[in-house]
Amino acid sequence: MAGSPSSRMLKLLSLLQTRRDWPGRVLSERLDVSDRTVRRDIDQLRDLGYRIVAIKGPDGGYRLDAGSQLPPLLFDDDQAVAIAIALQVAATSGAADGEAALRALATVRQVLPSRLRHRTEGVSFTSLPSDAATTVDTGVLVAVSAAVRAHQVLRFDYASPGRDPDAAPSRRRAEPHHVVFGNGRWYLVAWDLDLGDWRVYRLDRLTVGIPTGPRFTPRTVPGGDVRDFLAGRFKGSDRGNTWPCTGEAVLGLPARKAIPFVRDGIVEQVDRDRCRLIVGSWSWVALAASLGRFDAAIIDVAPRELADAFDLLAHRFAEAAATQPT
Template identity: 40%
Template sequence: MLETSARLLRLLSLLQAHREWSGAALAERLDVTPRTIRRDVDRLRELGYPVNASPGTGGGYQLGAGAELPPLLLDDDEAVAVAVGLRTAAGQGVDGIGETSVRALAKLEQVLPGRLRRRVSALNAFTVPMLRGPLPSAADPAVLTELANLCRDAERLRFEYRDHEGTPTRRTVEPHRLVCSERRWYLVAWDLDRADWRTFRVDRITPKPPHGPRFAPRTPPAQDLAAYVSQGVSTRVYAAHAVVRLFASVEEAAERISPTAGTLEPDGPDTCILRTGAGSLDVMVIHVMLLGFEFEVLEPAELTEAIGTASGRLARALARSSARAAEPVPRTPDGAGRTPGTPSGPGAAS
């Protein structure tokens, strides 16, 4: 009995992981016969899980939406509460749980009955969150769920994409993963027209169904996709790049430097390496200075020259300001002092 229950849970997990499975593939994964798979599917249906089956050589099993919520998950009110919470966490990128929220939301909405979906949509449509500070362009939870399902099922995605100037383009990609950073979502995908990996901001994506067909997943551009996206949005997108040693631990630096401002790697207990980008070397000087850490430029050499130029300009400005502050205050005929540059005599402002 325990073995059968464990197998049912594994079967349910497999059905949630991919959109459709053949009976032979499920039998191979669970090391049982196709007949056992058919019996286990019947047991899941008895428990309330809506498992659809299509006959023929191209058929298989698919977990679908049913008239009733499967009893082993949640009751109606709990399901609505969880779905609303997951949508809120996904749309606002709650720190540390954003990506998990999207995965869980995709699984829950897959089996959520229509009447409960309408309740969830109403709550989200007529609820206004009060947040601390401005909210960056939030990704639509419905779009996030759609993208997550396409990544899971390895289906091509067609969408309209707006660049930072608002110019739209039509794109066709093979979606791979969603990455969340600071309440902003990014899609890592293989761009078919450009034959290369690209990173897209989800809040700029408008899906244009129908999607498909399915594709064979490619080797991702990096093992650490979070670092890959961070480097893309903080460094590769800019004309000027720099590598700087900061005289602070990587933990201390991470408190001030977000993943969208640069990538950090440890360089000993009290130093770390920052890789970052900017529109120009002059802007890079300001960017590094405003970090608030002592630093050393590792590359490029041109950044050191730009810092020298800025240092000289600042030194001359400081010298002029200091000299002006040291000038004696002019005296008026009655002996009263006035600030240099202040008008005097008839018609002077009082």
Template identity: 50%
Template structure:
């Protein structure tokens, strides 16, 4: 039975390489059948790939075959659509690794973007609207791409949102509709930052809780996030602030301990030494009660506490702690 007309040598080599990357072992007759060429042509194509520094071993056995192995250099690779999307996401979030690979990742991303097929270029381009913070991606890439496409096309996004308290509600939660503006990675999770016309305000949604619905085709005009920096806006919301990226409650106190005993455990705050056994700490929190508890993490004496709201919160915390201890004594 004559073989069908074979594709050009270059196209056939790319197809052969893609097959070799897809599984470990390929019997020679199977490769010949997949490529619709003779076994002799397969052998010649294998030799051409070896000349391009691909390490391909011949396998023994009744049929004989080939196996793609790791070589001394990294030759050109082929990726399917899902691999391209995964690679793009990984490169865009490389800055979160803290390993000094940001510049190399940006160059690699540029190479991938220039070479990817046109059918993927539009979808992957939408991922340019991301901003990375520390953490790992915990969202469905298909949902990320869907949101990214809506951002790129300035099209309202309709979706179901699995709120933590939704199971206790007497009725199913309504379908959300927002104007999506940014995808951001913060603390190990992806978030959608969008403007809600119904609420006349900006809203933040966890992407892993979003189930997109069909697009309604309604376009919108992009707006500027308050403050101009989406990442700082998101960070401010997590701190309980509706304005700048800062804690809404800030205070300071003199801790009766050396700076070396306090600084390693301070976290988001500053400390300065004022004496060998004293240091001044300045910290922030989402509430005055939370700020008081932050200072009380350190089992040392406090003094010179400012402002008055923080002193009041410390007094309240002391009273509640004393009441809790008294209750425990009474029950004993």
């Protein structure tokens, strides 16, 4: 027999975790032991809490299934390092309960061999805090995700942004379709049954009602891609991942000086000292104001709505300047 019983069992467990079904004959060959030894090692793993199901048939075999308790877990070196780094990111990004993630990270580091502990501690980084980062109750995240997976109508109370703090949350009924995490926040994309329209809800403002409602047939999110749909809603658009207002103008500024400050727009070089910007925003006035921040001459504005927005801002700015004491 190859190796000590303990090392052989660890290798057996590692094999069982890499695929769904393992014929007993293949396990015997991989471990270089008899079928009887494999059966004995399987029994010992079961005693440790691993739920290993025997597969009947000509080839026979074994399958590692989820059990009712959490047994000891086995990770290879790269998996262990990835878990430690992921927990460190989760603790600082708002993607999970920070305290729970730090406790889990401490637990993982405590059992890591010194060579792996040095690798994880050598990965040093600073996570910039998100202005929108919020923490979501784990129970809410689990309940909403379960309703999404089971296609069950969700009943919940929702505290809308900007509401009267003394007002009671509104009652909602919705078909939950997607749970999305982005920019430090958790969102639910759902079809609101009372409004008859798609809505986006923040999970940190949501209190789940029990029990859930009946099952429903899933709808297709507008455009077919939940990421584009959500990005569009954040831009104020109901037509996918596009800005409601898109315009262009020539700036008295070299393209190289404008490019660092244009996120999802287009910068075209006109000549050495000028560039054309094609950008979008949620309103024409907001778009005009965003172009004004470059502190440069602005010409060849299009379309007409954008030019009118510049005219409106000019009057507002003139009035603001006139009200200042001399």
